[in-house]
Amino acid sequence: MKEEEVNRCQIQEWYPKFKSVSIKTWIHELPESFVQYLLDDSGPFLLPVSISNEDALPNRIHNPEEEDDYQVVEGSDDESEQPSLPPSFPELELEIKESIASLGGAVFPKLNWSAPKDSAWISTTGTLRCSSFSEIALLLRSSDSLVHDLCHAYDSCNDKTSSRPKSFFLALRKWYPSLQPEMEFRCFVRNQNLVGISQREATTFYPSLLESKEHLGVLIEDFFMENLRSRFESENYTFDVYVTKDERVKVMDFNPWGAFTLPLMFTWEELEQNDNEQGDGVDFRIVESQCGVRPGLKTAVPYDYVDTSSGSGWDQFFRSANEELQRQSRSPEAGA
Known part of the structure; x- marks a missing residue:
């Protein structure tokens, strides 16, 4: 894989070209300080x-007794320690507030490639729905x-x-509360041919x-x-789609x-072997029974970090750990 292939998948790169067949999105370049x-x-x-006095957690309960624990008593050793001042990004907040209003009052955020799905639990709704800059900052700051x-x-x-792009962007996408998870699909393109479609929510x-x-396949x-x-200029890539009630993709x-x-419901080995150049058709996979549910795919971390198949990073780690354990058990010190 080349850097240019990864760069094409950044939302600020592809959205302007495909916005007529996507959902409404406003994109902001993030200052390096943020x-x-x-x-x-x-x-x-x-x-x-x-600066708008908007709270990321409006329903939280403040406990005065707990807050007193953090007060510095006059004459104590900690008196000279100044508390950290919270950061402030007024210009960015005003830009984001305007975008949220123009998108109907609620958005879900993502950076160049990823959304903070793993931090949805911390929001008051348990989703990525945000209506203020503070809620967005909370999700982004809490996401691993x-x-x-x-x-x-x-x-x-x-x-x-490089380990990172020169600039980072925040994409604010219009929030649709009625989206049905079963209508989202991941599609796999190899040599510019559509070779596979998978149910996106494979659990x-x-x-x-x-x-x-x-x-749906048609x-x-x-x-x-x-x-x-x-x-789309890459030969090999994936794309996610949503099919609306009126059958728009x-x-x-x-x-x-x-x-x-x-x-998702494929392995990369399977997809590598299918180029659909022989007219075999697109392999469309869905969960066809309750017994076919694949556990463990509700994750927001990179696939490299959860893949334990032969040759994966975790497989190599386990092998190295096992070899080290055997080496230590054979050492003279182990028998002492």
Whole structure:
């Protein structure tokens, strides 16, 4: 994989070209000071001061007794220690507030490649729905999966020259509360041919997909041929789509082929062997029974970090750990 292939999958790169077949999105370039705020883990967890007095956790309960624990008593050894001042990004906050209003009052955020799905639990709704800058900052600052975008985006590239892109962007996407998870699919393109389609939420059985599978496959294939095949410049990549109730297909995201992208109901070995050049058709996979549910795929960390198959990073780690354990057990000190 090359850096340029990874770069094409950044939302600020592909969205302007495909916005007519995607969902409405506003994109903001992030100041480096905000990027460093997201990366900083040296001090206490502090949310930016909101110039609009908007609270990221409006329903939290303040405990005066707990707050008293943090007061410095006059004459104590800690008196000289000044408390950390919370950061503030007034210009960015005003820009984001305006974008949220223009998108109907609620958005879900993502950086260049990834959304903070792993931190949804910390929001008051348990989702990525945000209506203020403070809520967005809370999700981004609490997410471990975004470390991939910030520090490891090019780890799988054979021409890696940097650990991060020159600039980071925040994409604010219009929030649709009625989206149905069974209508989102991941599509796999090899040698510019659509070779596979997978149910995006592979941890759930949706009976309705059994009846509509064939028709959905036709809709997605037609969409790919008409809108993506000759326009997206990479030969190998994946893209996610959502099929609306009125049978319109919307592209939601692009991801590189392999590396940190989840193959969902496929394996990358299977996909590598299928190029669809012989007219075999697209392999469309859904969970066809409750017994077919694949556990463990609800993850927001890169695929490289959860893949334990032969030759994976974890497989090599376990092998090395086992070899070290055997070496130590054979050492003279072990028998002492």
